[in-house]
Amino acid sequence: MWGAGTIGPMEPRALLDTWLDTATNLRSSSRIEYRREVTRWLTWCEDQRPPVNPYRCGIEDIAAWAGTLLTDHLDGRPFDGPDALTHVAEHHRAAALTHDRRITAITQYYEAAKDRGAIRLAPDLTMLRSGVDRDAGTPRRLTPMERNVLLICIGMWGPDRARHYRRDRLIAYLLLEGLRPAEVARVDMRHLYDLGTGVWEVRAPDYEYEAVGKKHVLEPLTVAALIEYLPHRIKPADGVHTLITVQGGGPLDSGYPNLIIRQIAALHPLLAQRTPPVTADTIAHTGYWETPPG
Template sequence: MDPVDLLNDWLATSALRPSTRAEYHREVTSFLEWCALEQNPRTGEPRHPVDPIGAGPAEIARWSYDTHLHQYLGDRSFDGPDALGYLAAHHPDVARSHDRRVTALTGYYDAAVARRIITIPPDLKVLRSGVPRPPGAKNRLTPRERAVLLACTGAWGPTRSKHWQRDQLCVFLLLEGLRPAQVVRVDRRHLYPHPDGSWDVRAPDDAENVGRKFTLDPLTGAALKAYLAVRPEPADPDEHALILSSRRTATFSRWPNKLIGQIAATHPLLVDRDPALPPEEREKPITADAVAHTGLWDTPAS
C-alpha cells in the first residue's frame, strides 16, 4: 500500500468526524507532498526526496519548519524544546495548530502499524508543544450544566425518542469519559458486570484492538441494563457494536454529537450558555466531546 492509499484507507475506515477527516487529509497530504519534493520549498536548494513511511521526528520537524513554522521562529531553527517553548510563549495559536498536525501524523502512522506496513510508529511526542486551550474556553460543562444535562437525560423518554434507553446510555457513557468514537465502538462481547452494579467495558480502538478498560458507575450500569433489555438483534449477525442505529447497524461517531444537540435543545440553560454576553462572545452549544471531558461526578484526571 503506497502512502496516499494508506491515508485514504485510514480516513475512509476511521470513526473520525467528517470535519476532522478533512483536516487530517489536508495536513498529511501536505507532508506527503513535501516528502516528494526535490528542492527545499523555502530556499529552493536541491534535496533528496524523503520516504514518508520511513520518516521520523527529524523529517517531520523539517516539514513543519519549512511549510508552517519558519516565519514564526525567525532565526531560530526548529530543533527541540527551546523552539517549542518559544512558540508556546509567543505564538500559542500557531503552537496549537502545530500540535494538531502532529496528532494527524500520529494517527497516520498508527494506521500504518495496524496494517502491518511498519512495525513501530515514530515517537512524535517530542514534537508537541502541549499548549492548552485558550484561557476561558470551555471544553467541559460547568457543574450546573452537568446537572441540567442529567435532568434532561432523565426526561428523555419514549415521548422524545423511540430508542430512549439507548440515547440515555450514550449520555452516561460520555459522562464516564468515553469519547464519541469510543461510545459507538463499545463491543457487547466485552461487557463485564460486577455484583455492586458497576460494569467493566472496553471500547475497541481504530485498529480494532480490545482497547482501554472503563469501569462504569452503577448509575451507568443501570442505564446499560435497561438498554440491553430492549436492544434489538443486529441486522448483521457479525455486528457486535453495543449501540445500534434504528436500522440495527453500528452508528457513526458523529451520532453522539447529534444526540447531545437534541437533548441540549430541550433546556434553555444548555441552548444559551452565557445569555449575559453578546452573541459573538457566547460559548457554542454543548458537544459530545465536552460531555466526555466533564465526568459523571467530577472532572476526569485525563
C-alpha cells in the same frame, strides 16, 4: 404529527410572544434569534397551500422549511436527508452552524408549546442537525450547574421524545464516563463485563477493532441505563458486535452521539444558549464527578 394539547391551544404567534416575553432565563440575543427563526417558520406554515398547522405538522414539514433556507449552500443538491446536511457541514460550516442554532430555536419553541398545553409531545429533531458544531479545540467542560442541568435533561429524554430513548440515554451516560463519541459508537459487547455484584466494566475500543483500550468501571447511573437498554437493543446483523445498534442491526454512526447530545441539551435554556455549545466532546471531557474549572 404531535397533536394538539388537551386544552384550547394558544395561537402560534401569540404563544411565541408569551414565551419570549416571559423567558427571563434567555439572553436578549437568544430571544431576538429565537423570535426571528420561529417567525420564519410560522410564516412558512401560513404561506403553504393549504396552510400547515404548526401544532399538527410533521418533522418532514420542518425539514422542508429548513431546506429552503439552505438552498444557496446545497450547491444544486436536494435537501433530502443526512447526506445533504453533511455536504453543508463540510463545505459551508457557517451555514451549518446557523442551521443547527435554528433547530435549537424550533426545539425550544415546541418545548414552550408543550409546557403550555398547545401540543402533547415535542418533536425529536435530532436528525435535522448537521453535527458540525463539535469543538475544534479542547472542549470547555461544563460547570457544576451545567452538568446538573444536563443530568436533568437526560432524565427528561423519555418515550415522549424519542422511540429509542433508552439508547440515547445510554449514549449520554457513556460519554460522561469519559468515552469519546467514536468510542461510544464502537463499544463492543465482547468487552462489556458484568462482575455479578452490580458492577459492570467496559473496555474502551482501540482504533483497531479487535484491540481494547482503557478500562472503565461504570457509574451506577450508566449501569442502570445499560440494564434498561439491553432488553431493547436492536438485534445486531451478522458480524456486528457493537453495544449500540441501529435500525437494521448495524453499528451506530460515530456522528450520532453529537447529534443526540445537541438535541438533549436544547431542552433547557441554560444549555441551549451556551457558548461554546454543548457537544458530545464537551460531555466526554466533563465526566460525572470531577469538578470542572469555572
